[in-house]
Amino acid sequence: MRDLVYTAFMSLDGVVDSPGGGPGEEHRSGGWVFKDVEFLPEAFALKGEELAETTALMFGRRSYEAFAPTWRDSQDHAAYKDLPKYVVSSTxxxxSLVDGWGETTILRSTTDVAELKxxxxxxxxIHGxxxxARGLSDAGLIDRxxxxxxxVLLGAGKSLFSDADRERQRLRLRDSQGYPNGVVKLLYDVAG
Known part of the structure; x- marks a missing residue:
């Protein structure tokens, strides 16, 4: 069984939308990761740790269309180039898949994701x-x-978590750490 891990930069009020503020990120507060918080390398060390653990990437259509052309040519993301990629989209x-960024498979439903796992x-x-992420969480497919x-409180933007009336989902803290710039690392396993 493969683990499905959602990784994100998130505002304190749960917004994960437009953290970098690049093309395709029209959120009015786009770029919030770098606007108001001092950059400390140790606060971003998680990204390197994740890279060592990543065996495949998964995206929704819009995130794939935003990331693929940029990450394909980015030295910061060179290690992702040859990893298998999955795009979950019905459309x-x-x-439409980007050439030169490794094997990419289209999955059409949460059922396809469950079979992959x-x-x-x-x-x-899963990035972005x-x-x-909300749909996979509601289907009980996110493991961590x-x-x-x-x-930062953004007040608007895409939230990581659904407001659907669903069964409670317990999380178990795997790791946490706070940094002097106010960023907090929170790693949770989905316990059920």
Whole structure:
């Protein structure tokens, strides 16, 4: 069974939308990760730790379309180039996939994601893709959350968590650490 890990920069009020403020991020507070918080390398060390554990990447359509052309040519993301990638979308076509960024498979439903998880291999990391994460969480398919929570309240934007009336889901703290710039690392396993 493969673990599905959602990783995100998140505001204290739960917004995961537009942290970098790059193209395709029209959120009025886009770029919030770097605007109001001092950069401390140790606060971002989690990203390197995740890279060592990542065996595949998963995206929703919009996040794939934003990340793939940029990450394909980015030295910071070079280690992701040859990893298998999965795009969960009912609308994306094979012709829309980005060339030169490794093997990419389109999954059409949460059922396809559940089948993928049953296979052999290591952790699959989801970056961005807030709507996908909410749907997978509601379907009970997320195994872990790796969150860097920033000391900012955005008031608007895509929330990581659904407001659907669903069964309670317990989380078990795996690791946490606070940093002098106010960022807090929170790693949670989904306990049931």
């Amino acid at each position: 994306i076509s094979q012709d 049953k296979g052999e291999g290591g952790a699959i990391f 893709s807030a709507e996908l 959350y790796n969150l860097l929570v920033f000391p």
